[in-house]
Amino acid sequence: MSNLSQGLVQIYTGNGKGKTTAAFGLALRAVGHGFRVFIIQFMKGNDGYGELDGIKRLSPECQLEHYGGAGWVHKGENLEENIVEAKKAFSRAQEIVFSGNWDIVILDEILNAIWFELIPESEVMELLTKKPSHVELILTGRNASEDMIEKADLVTEMVDKKHPYDKGIMSRQGIEF
Ligand code: ATP
Ligand code: MG
Numbered sequence: 001m002s003n004l005s006q007g008l009v010q011i012y013t014g015n016g017k018g019k020t021t022a023a024f025g026l027a028l029r030a031v032g033h034g035f036r037v038f039i040i041q042f043m044k045g046n047d048g049y050g051e052l053d054g055i056k057r058l059s060p061e062c063q064l065e066h067y068g069g070a071g072w073v074h075k076g077e078n079l080e081e082n083i084v085e086a087k088k089a090f091s092r093a094q095e096i097v098f099s100g101n102w103d104i105v106i107l108d109e110i111l112n113a114i115w116f117e118l119i120p121e122s123e124v125m126e127l128l129t130k131k132p133s134h135v136e137l138i139l140t141g142r143n144a145s146e147d148m149i150e151k152a153d154l155v156t157e158m159v160d161k162k163h164p165y166d167k168g169i170m171s172r173q174g175i176e177f
Contacts (some may be wrong), residue, residue, distance in 0.1 A: 004035065004103050007101045007136040008153035009128050013111055016158035017176075023106045023138050024051060030142050032060045035103040038096045041066035042089045042113040042141075043073060043082070049177050069073035081166060086118035097131050111141030111148065121145060128152075 012019040027037040039055065045068030055064045067089035068079040090110075097105050114121045124139075128151055131137060139148070149155050171177055 004134050004136055005025065006112060007103070007131070007134045008134070009131075009150040010138045010154040010156075011111070011144050011148060012138070012140045012158065013142060013149075014157035014159055016077070016160035017163060019140040019142075020051075020108050022156070022158075024055070025107055027055075027062050027104065027106060029059065030104050031058050035061070036101065037062040037104040038102040039064040039106040039108060040089055040093050040096065040110075041068070042086055043067050043109045043110040043116070043118070046083065050081065050174055057086065062104050063156065065089075067092075075116055076103055078116060078118060081163045082116075083118050086113045089113070090119045090123065094127060095138070097127060097135055100132070106138040107140070109141045110139050112143045113141070114145070114148075115141070115143040121147065124148070125151060140158045158177050 004102070012022050018154060023039070025103045030037050037058075039062070041064065044066045047064070048068055052064065052066065052164050069079055071079070073079070073082050093105065093107055093110075096102055108122065113119050116122060125147070127138065144155070164176075165171075
């Protein structure tokens with residue numbers, strides 16, 4: 001197994017398209033060099049995402065688990081199911097980060113889970129502080145807080161300049177999900 005000499009914290013945030021797919025692109029690249037990548041998706045309860053099957057092609061070096069409730073989440077009116085699922089996802093994330101078995105850990109949509117108050121930001125901060133030095137952590141999701149941005153080593157903001165959704169083109173299989 002390869003080992004990263006220095007593991008950093010990356011954030012992909014902003015309201016433009018490309019955060020989740022950027023993280024998966026990184027996973028693809030890393031697996032090519034023999035690194036082991038674990039992806040945990042927050043707030044993704046349904047099974048319709050192409051990445052669920054796509055990532056199996058990179059197995060066993062890359063693994064994915066997804067967690068989430070059934071419906072939409074509305075800020076301030078969080079269903080118990082959404083909180084339970086987010087907490088499950090986060091405790092799994094802690095286990096994976098500290099296991100010593102994974103070089104890169106992608107926590108997809110975790111920044112959204114914080115924003116919706118499904119998990120406390122303080123606990124995520126603590127994970128970032130205490131993570132083993134060789135583990136690279138990638139956090140994605142809209143609405144990264146200033147504190148998270150301050151804490152990360154790399155922050156990219158995807159800016160929405162144009163999206164086909166604006167002219168009525170609905171989500172396309174294989175592109176948006
Ligand atoms: P992707 O998964 O395509 O990399 P993302 O992770 O940046 O996108 P999210 O904020 O997670 O985007 O949004 C979830 C869904 O909304 C995705 O299907 C994404 O393609 C789509 N989306 C992203 N940006 C926009 C936008 N500006 N308008 C409409 N839909 C969008
Ligand atoms: Mg996303």
